[in-house]
Amino acid sequence: PLTHVLLDLDDTLYREARVGATVREHIIDYVAAHLALPRDEAETLTVRLYHEHGTTMAGLAAVGHSIEPDHWHGRVHAPLDYEELLSRDDALIDMLRRLTAARRCFVFTNADRRHMAACLRLLGATEDNGVCWADGGEGYHFENVQRLGAERGLLPDAGAAPPGGGEGGQGGRKGFLAKPSPDVFRMVSDHCGAPSPRACVFVDDSIRNVAAARAVG
DSSP states (O other): OOOEEEEOOBTTTBOOHHHHHHHHHHHHHHHHHHHTOOHHHHHHHHHHHHHHHSSHHHHHHHTTOOOOHHHHHHHHTTTSOHHHHOOOOHHHHHHHHHHHHHSEEEEBOSSOHHHHHHHHHHHTOSGGGTOOOTTTTOOBOHHHHHHHHHHTTOSOOOOOOOTTOOTTOTTOOOOOOOTTOHHHHHHHHHHTTOSSGGGEEEEOSOHHHHHHHHHTO
């Protein structure tokens, strides 16, 4: 039986092209500044790392760059004008009310906690509107995934920081977990209480992520 549902956030619970386009521009700007690259080279690198590692930030850490997550998210998501970009979606609320009443449902996103909370609040996908998330809406966001990964010894080793660090590099190099890593899907399906990955439905706009989830059951 299918008992648990894991729902991606961006371009899944809502579709607003301006959010993705703006975030992409912010990421390119960050990479260009952080690595002192011309913008066209930063854009090419951003796309390559995203495709190879699930997120550009995870890719930067994997290839040896020092990235501080709060610094990254503060420049990629935090500047978004959420109030102008997103609004209440009654059709979504109705669907989620019915779905969360029938199954144990969780948000599962590579984005950070603040971004997830802002999106859900503006869409109306909250307990105040009768959406009964199994974990009260806490979700599997960037911070929770890294915490669980650290507890289970799954965080990748990105090596030691170079002397002097650099912009956004406080705290040394860090490896990060993100979809579509098989470890992430196994970890989340186990932590959410599913009897096995085969009891989970995973919903995402990325074919690559869906294929990775399917590969682990």
